[in-house]
Amino acid sequence: MPSKYEELGVDVSKKGVEFLKKITDDMFPEAFCSIVKDPLNPEWGIILHTDGAGTKPVVSYLYYRETGDVRFFETLVEDIVAMNVDDAACVGGLPIAFSDYVAINPFKLSKQDLLNSLAKGFSKTFSKLRDYGINILFSGGETADLSDIVRTFDISGTVLARVELSRVITGRNISPGDIIIGLRSGGKARYEERENSGIMCNGITLARHCLLSNEYLKKYPEISSEETKGYYGRFKIDSFIDELSMTVGEAILSPTRIYLPIIIEILREIRVKAMVHNTGGGLTKCLKLGRNIKYVKDNLPEPDPIFKLIQNESGEDWRNMYQNFNMGVGLEIVVEKGDEERIINISEKFGVSAQIIGRCEKSSEGNSLTIISKYGKFNYN
Amino acid sequence: MPSKYEELGVDVSKKGVEFLKKITDDMFPEAFCSIVKDPLNPEWGIILHTDGAGTKPVVSYLYYRETGDVRFFETLVEDIVAMNVDDAACVGGLPIAFSDYVAINPFKLSKQDLLNSLAKGFSKTFSKLRDYGINILFSGGETADLSDIVRTFDISGTVLARVELSRVITGRNISPGDIIIGLRSGGKARYEERENSGIMCNGITLARHCLLSNEYLKKYPEISSEETKGYYGRFKIDSFIDELSMTVGEAILSPTRIYLPIIIEILREIRVKAMVHNTGGGLTKCLKLGRNIKYVKDNLPEPDPIFKLIQNESGEDWRNMYQNFNMGVGLEIVVEKGDEERIINISEKFGVSAQIIGRCEKSSEGNSLTIISKYGKFNYN
Numbered sequence: 023m024p025s026k027y028e029e030l031g032v033d034v035s036k037k038g039v040e041f042l043k044k045i046t047d048d049m050f051p052e053a054f055c056s057i058v059k060d061p062l063n064p065e066w067g068i069i070l071h072t073d074g075a076g077t078k079p080v081v082s083y084l085y086y087r088e089t090g091d092v093r094f095f096e097t098l099v100e101d102i103v104a105m106n107v108d109d110a111a112c113v114g115g116l117p118i119a120f121s122d123y124v125a126i127n128p129f130k131l132s133k134q135d136l137l138n139s140l141a142k143g144f145s146k147t148f149s150k151l152r153d154y155g156i157n158i159l160f161s162g163g164e165t166a167d168l169s170d171i172v173r174t175f176d177i178s179g180t181v182l183a184r185v186e187l188s189r190v191i192t193g194r195n196i197s198p199g200d201i202i203i204g205l206r207s208g209g210k211a212r213y214e215e216r217e218n219s220g221i222m223c224n225g226i227t228l229a230r231h232c233l234l235s236n237e238y239l240k241k242y243p244e245i246s247s248e249e250t251k252g253y254y255g256r257f258k259i260d261s262f263i264d265e266l267s268m269t270v271g272e273a274i275l276s277p278t279r280i281y282l283p284i285i286i287e288i289l290r291e292i293r294v295k296a297m298v299h300n301t302g303g304g305l306t307k308c309l310k311l312g313r314n315i316k317y318v319k320d321n322l323p324e325p326d327p328i329f330k331l332i333q334n335e336s337g338e339d340w341r342n343m344y345q346n347f348n349m350g351v352g353l354e355i356v357v358e359k360g361d362e363e364r365i366i367n368i369s370e371k372f373g374v375s376a377q378i379i380g381r382c383e384k385s386s387e388g389n390s391l392t393i394i395s396k397y398g399k400f401n402y403n
Numbered sequence: 404m405p406s407k408y409e410e411l412g413v414d415v416s417k418k419g420v421e422f423l424k425k426i427t428d429d430m431f432p433e434a435f436c437s438i439v440k441d442p443l444n445p446e447w448g449i450i451l452h453t454d455g456a457g458t459k460p461v462v463s464y465l466y467y468r469e470t471g472d473v474r475f476f477e478t479l480v481e482d483i484v485a486m487n488v489d490d491a492a493c494v495g496g497l498p499i500a501f502s503d504y505v506a507i508n509p510f511k512l513s514k515q516d517l518l519n520s521l522a523k524g525f526s527k528t529f530s531k532l533r534d535y536g537i538n539i540l541f542s543g544g545e546t547a548d549l550s551d552i553v554r555t556f557d558i559s560g561t562v563l564a565r566v567e568l569s570r571v572i573t574g575r576n577i578s579p580g581d582i583i584i585g586l587r588s589g590g591k592a593r594y595e596e597r598e599n600s601g602i603m604c605n606g607i608t609l610a611r612h613c614l615l616s617n618e619y620l621k622k623y624p625e626i627s628s629e630e631t632k633g634y635y636g637r638f639k640i641d642s643f644i645d646e647l648s649m650t651v652g653e654a655i656l657s658p659t660r661i662y663l664p665i666i667i668e669i670l671r672e673i674r675v676k677a678m679v680h681n682t683g684g685g686l687t688k689c690l691k692l693g694r695n696i697k698y699v700k701d702n703l704p705e706p707d708p709i710f711k712l713i714q715n716e717s718g719e720d721w722r723n724m725y726q727n728f729n730m731g732v733g734l735e736i737v738v739e740k741g742d743e744e745r746i747i748n749i750s751e752k753f754g755v756s757a758q759i760i761g762r763c764e765k766s767s768e769g770n771s772l773t774i775i776s777k778y779g780k781f782n783y784n
Contacts, residue, residue: 031509031550038515039546041522042503047540058500058540062444062565070542070563072502077551119439121453122423123504123559128412129630134419141422159428159439161451164559165420169412169628170458170608171557176549178504180561182451184443227551247550249510 025342027228030250034303034345053192054112054298054311057185067185069115073105073301074178076223080245081230081259081274083131083174084238088259092139099143100277101223102179105301107158108353111285112297114191115183117156120148122163126175130244136175137165147280150213154283173244193296193311193356196382200295201362202308202319204379205369207279207300207352208326212373219266219273220326224302225347229274229328232336233257255335265327273328281353284372288355292364296356300348306402308354309389312382319380320394325349340397351379406723408609411631415684415726434573435493435679435692438566448566450496454486454682455559457604461626462611462640462655464512464555465619469640473520480524481658482604483560486682488539489734492666493678495572496564498537501529503544507556511625517556518546528661531594535664554625574677574692574737577763581676582743583689583700585760586750588660588681588733589707593754600647600654601707605682606728610655610709613717614638636716646708654709662734665753669736673745677737681729687783689735690770693763700761701775706730721778732760 027034048056049067057067075098082094099122107117124140126133148158163179208220221229230245233255239246246252257263259271266273281299288294298308308317325343329350333343343349355365362378369376390403408415429437430448438448456479463475480503488498505521507514529539544560589601602610611626614636620627627633638644640652647654662680669675679689689698706724710731714724724730736746743759750757771784 032548033509033514036546038513038518041515041519042525042543042546045522045526045541046543047500048543056542058542061499061538062447066443068500068540068542068563070500070502070561072504072545072561074504074506074545074547074549076547077549080551118442119428119449119451121451121561123453123455123561125455125506125557125559127628128414129628132419133414134422137419138422141426144423145426157442159449160426161437161439161449162423162427162429164453164455165417165423166455166457166559167413167608168455168458168557169631170461170611170626171555172553173628174552176506176552176557178506178545178547178559180451180453180502180504182449182563227548230551245551247508247510247554250550 026336026338027342027346030227030231032227050190050192052194053190055109057113057190065187067187067190069110069113069183069185070180071106071110072178072180073109075101076226077230078223078226078275079175079177081271084242084245085259085271085275086131087242092135094275095136095139096143097275097277098177099140099147100280102177103147104278104280105223106179106181108281108299110181110183111282112191112299114185114189114289117158117181117183119159119161119182120179121161122177122179124165124175124177125168125172126165127169127172128167129169130174156282191294191297196295196312196315196356198382198384199359200356200382201359201378202380203355203357203362203365203376204351205281205353206323206375207348207350209375210373211279213283217267218279219268219276219328220350221274221276221328222278222348222352224304226274228336228338228346229332232332233270234259279352284369284374287368288365292357292361294355294357298354300352300354303345304347305344305349305351305393306391309391309402312389314385315389316383316385317380317391318383322379322395323350323377341400344393344400356382407717407719408723408727411608411612413608431571431573433575434571436490438494438571446568448568448571450491450494450564450566451561452487452491453559453561454490456482457607458611459604459607459656460556460558462652465623465626466640466652466656467512468623473516475656476517476520477524478656478658479558480521480528481661483558484528485659485661486604487560487562489662489680491562491564492663493680495566495570495670498539498562498564500540500542500563501560502542503558503560505546505556505558506549506553507546508550508553509548510550511555537663572675572678577676577693577696577737579763579765580740581737581763582740582759583761584736584738584743584746584757585732586662586734587704587756588729588731590756591754592660594664598648599660600649600657600709601731602655602657602709603659603682603729603733605685607655609717609719609727610713613713614651615640660733665750665755668749669746673738673742675736675738679735681733681735684726685728686725686730686732686774687772690772690783693770695766696770697764697766698761698772699764703760703776704731704758722781725774725781737763
């Protein structure tokens with residue numbers, strides 16, 4: 023039976039991607055993201071990594087149309103920067119430069135409003151990172167008028183990052199006995215301005231459809247394809263939900279946390295075995311890494327209220343929830359037993375709570391994952 | 404009065420892009436594309452450049468739905484590679500690595516068919532370039548299921564290229580008296596497999612709408628937004644047109660020529676003053692470069708038949724045609740008088756015809772362009 027999420031046309035297993043994966047010039051195919059060799063600097067690897075903001079643009083568009091407020095165009099920049107730089111950081115890569123790609127239907131929204139907001143977002147985001155010694159050069163990007171392709175707009179970005187080949191985090195030496203630390207996706211880091219729902223950029227399609235009222239679709243048919251059969255939520259975009267301590271719109275559009283300032287300090291002090299950015303694939307993303315490892319996550323934090331709300335409103339299986347969403351854990355770090363306290367301390371110094379969420383055991387064949395939660399015990403491989 | 408092209412929601416002047424341009428860390432803001440400094444190699448600049456295939460995906464989708472043939476998914480790779488590597492080459496950049504971004508509506512087409520074809524396209528294109536000593540590492544990319552955003556699919560790419568700072572082609576020293584050489588976009592280069600209509604990736608929205616029959620829109624409503632008011636062409640996608648020596652579908656989907664093998668040989672032998680890849684903005688793209696230069700193009704080749712057909716079917720002004728399309732000249736090279744013959748010889752050795760198309764004169768204020776053709780005399784600034 024397809025999950026609620028698959029019914030909306032989203033395939034978390036990313037079928038077909040293997041064709042492209044197969045032809046990459048990846049030096050470390052087992053690592054979290056591709057690294058190619060740097061012809062000019064043989065001791066270094068290049069990470070050229072592209073990622074988008076999922077369907078968050080649809081909700082930021084709706085917010086803009088309903089309120090005239092452009093602030094969630096601005097925060098989309100944090101999403102695309104986080105989605106890229108934190109993926110690169112998972113292999114030890116430090117960002118050098120960034121470019122963006124925007125495809126827009128100019129009949130539906132003002133390109134000037136959008137691009138002006140994005141420019142402000144880039145200035146703010148890169149300036150905040152500079153305070154932590156992270157200097158990302160913005161090289162511009164492309165804006166394409168594609169009304170016959172995009173219903174509203176789409177945004178993605180590409181980061182160029184570098185890593186010394188001797189310091190690549192491949193995940194190759196994850197061993198039974200290693201500890202998995204989870205860093206929280208919700209809350210508010212010291213360097214952030216607002217409380218965050220923790221949703222990041224994955225699962226947005228399901229979140230939108232199950233939370234937002236179909237009235238919006240009647241008013242703005244451009245927020246959905248015909249096939250996804252409408253929105254079925256009980257909420258308006260500005261409905262304030264007590265459990266969330268924010269509106270539904272703010273919860274869906276909370277920008278993806280950029281973990282990089284924390285990661286850099288961790289990497290400076292501790293030799294980590296693996297890092298996993300829990301984007302597409304949610305808490306099962308770790309299955310990409312390691313050899314014959316059984317990941318056991320039996321001490322996950324209580325999922326942030328947004329995830330419980332989505333589960334409740336959509337009726338999605340809990341098993342799928344852990345695969346569609348980060349469920350409150352945006353980044354996982356695998357370390358040797360003994361290093362866990364130092365990681366937790368560094369993260370909490372930045373205001374991001376962290377805890378041991380599980381451990382690595384030996385698997386007889388391939389990787390597997392067991393999640394033990396109060397919502398059930400789920401196995402994945 | 405808006406041009407036929409603007410009525411379709413495409414703004415060739417790219418309003419709003421200045422917001423992003425303003426905040427780039429560009430070392431040479433006057434050059435053809437952004438160059439940022441390389442912190443690891445202070446003598447080198449980094450070009451991180453993103454561009455897409457315009458609305459060619461719509462036509463390749465239509466071709467696939469009508470014929471089941473995936474070959475024009477494969478050739479889209481040539482488009483996105485050309486759009487990126489040749490832009491980077493215009494400042495002297497040589498490509499190192501490439502990543503792609505695909506946003507897809509999986510309800511409308513098979514992701515596996517698309518990605519498998521793209522993978523074949525990347526293998527072929529990079530292998531062909533390797534024959535000319537150009538080694539581009541493929542670092543993969545992102546494929547996003549976005550049925551609520553994209554009607555069919557969208558594709559873009561990002562190239563990482565490098566240039567020695569002492570060899571950057573800024574266009575700064577274009578002087579009155581310099582000669583403009585035009586390299587043809589149509590025909591067939593030695594390293595290409597098929598005759599090319601010359602259309603490249605710009606103006607595709609107008610080409611589609613004025614050439615293709617509205618029957619397709621009735622059959623596949625997903626090939627247009629509501630606002631663009633339908634297709635109004637006389638042709639089927641497989642209509643063979645004698646003047647084109649190919650079908651309408653093949654003409655619109657002819658892949659953008661990759662000039663890089665020719666450019667590399669030119670740069671090895673001749674110090675060029677500027678290069679202009681005639682993408683968005685068509686033959687007016689040169690206005691970006693130089694200081695107080697009046698470009699006079701009075702010896703343009705006869706536009707390839709596809710451009711005449713589009714003009715005839717759409718009724719677009721000729722003045723606009725030169726701004727929407729490359730009109731048969733895909734790449735312009737500005738050199739000192741005396742160097743023109745060597746450039747033409749190199750290009751023709753590769754099977755790409757080239758000719759002197761005009762010259763640079765002094766302008767009293769800012770840049771300007773005069774096109775003198777049998778279709779009229781047009782001024783731009």
